[in-house]
Amino acid sequence: MFTGIIEELGEIISLEKEQENLHITIKSNITHELKIDQSVSHNGVCLTVVAIEGDTYRVTAIQETLNKTALGSLKAGQKVNLERAMKLGDRLDGHIVQGHVDQTGICTAIANEEGSWRFTFTYDPSKSNMTIEKGSITIDGTSLTVVDSNKDSFSVAIIPYTYDHTIFNQYTIGTEVNLEFDVVGKYVARLMELRS
Incomplete structure (x- = not known):
């Protein structure tokens, strides 16, 4: 974990x-x-x-x-x-991440927003994964908050510290990334699927 x-x-x-x-x-x-x-x-x-x-x-x-x-x-x-891996009893500063990648995504846009960056990613929606605005997403192991959410894409805002201390500064248009969707959201989606 x-x-x-x-x-x-x-x-x-x-x-x-x-x-x-x-x-x-x-x-x-x-x-x-x-x-x-x-x-x-x-x-x-x-x-x-x-x-x-x-x-x-x-x-x-x-x-x-x-x-x-x-x-x-x-x-x-x-x-x-x-x-x-996190230690039991430590603060959970990001969100619960299993380290089990659900699928990959592709970086499709990078916008410099004068003090931060907005990165947009697309992914294959046929795998039934989804994001929600202000929900959690893990990109290449980095816990982030979704800014914009669509059926097959989402964006995140990256502050300078994250940009400097992760591999976000290496991304270009077309970079393939590992995506782990929020574990709670995955369980809710599965329950809804079983109910229908």
């Missing part, structure tokens, strides 16, 4: 394919605090630490994860959002 508050940016050092799996080696300032078997969110995807060496650690993404996320498009040298 995560909060969507990004702790650190990691750097992809290497990507190694082994059969259907992708081994990802990451360098970060929190590596020395990690342990084998620990869950860490990487751009919103919960992955298990399988090896640690110096200031780098390795995680493995299976084919199912690669099919549902944007991890397969990572490149060496690229930055990723990192968050360790």
Whole structure:
């Protein structure tokens, strides 16, 4: 369980394919605090630490994860959002984030709003996911509030701190992102579906 508050940016050092799996080696300032078997969110995807060496650690993404996320498009040298699992009893500064990506989305607009940025994303509505204005959304592991909500798109406002301390400053039109929709909203939608 995560909060969507990004702790650190990691750097992809290497990507190694082994059969259907992708081994990802990451360098970060929190590596020395990690342990084998620990869950860490990487751009919103919960992955298990399988090896640690110096200031780098390795995680493995299976084919199912690669099919549902944007991890397969990572490149060496690229930055990723990192968050360790929340501790029981800590403040929940973002919202409840599982680290289970529902689907990917595409950045379709970036507007500089003189002190903040508005990013717009589209997604495939056939998967029955949805947003609501002022509801929560997780983009590449970052907990955000939806500004505008449509059937297949939404926008979020990004303050300078978030822009500087996450990978939002790397996004361009066409960037693919990992989306995790609000867990409470998903349960409500499923209940409504079962009732009809």
